[in-house]
Amino acid sequence: MHNYQDIDVGEAQSGVLTIKLNRPEAYNALRTQLLKELAHALDQANDDDAIKAVVITGSDTVFAAGADIKEMASLDAVGVMNDPRPSYWRRITLFPKPIVAAVNGFALGGGCELVMHCDIVIAGDNALFGQPEINLGIIPGAGGTQRLIRTIGKSMAMQLVLSGEFITAEKAQALGLISEVTIPERSLERAMELARKIATKPPIAVRLAKESLLKAYETTLESGLNLERKSFTLLAATQDRNEGIAAFMEKRKPNFTGK
């Protein structure tokens, strides 16, 4: 197991790897080191066939309070241009297995953007989401302006980004930013439960489903439907598809092998 400073990575259990953001002294601010470690842990998870899904979580009171403002303070325009962080974000974006987030407390700035990099989000009812960058004279820089508007629509995205106001978990759920609200004590277990369930599904179908769904963010309906059709066709060539259909016919549980 790799020795990380800013994150805790558990042993994979039932196909699920749990990554905990762990910089309590800085409200899990996403400094370069943390993002580098997160990208590394996800790369490792991608290479490990035993890992079928990942859960990302923070503490009971903070998911992540954004980019590390103290670290950011020392960067001028050239420093920002040469910043390695966008390449770490890119690796998180490209991670092909499902990521479920369990969010308690603050998910602000880059923390809210990290939430939007996750595929399913479960939040405790103490969670607060926001893009307060405007208060610092900057704007979201890890996809927030683009993903927020595609996820919650123009008026609400503008409200969050331009005013810096926070929204509650209940509101975030109503807007479709997250999928479920629980009591804070239950958010991680619920996220794990979902991840474990996904881990039992045929992995190639899960992967192609994620890819197809995410494509909807960035393409026309026609080319999205094309990708869906091609993926659907490709799945007809997998053993797991034959196994799934045979198991249904024979009224038994399927035994998926990832082939």
Ligand code: CO8
């Ligand atoms: N960066 C660094 N340290 C932080 C951050 C942060 N984002 N947030 C909190 N901390 C630290 C505080 O400095 C403090 O440490 P210390 O006691 O040593 O000074 C500790 O965490 C606790 O913070 P507070 O005392 O402020 O705690 P409160 O409970 O009073 O308030 C808040 C909690 C509301 C979360 C408050 O800390 C806050 O407003 N934090 C900043 C939130 C913010 O502005 N986030 C956006 C940051 S900018 C950004 O995310 C841009 C992303 C671009 C990514 C681009 C990649 C290339």
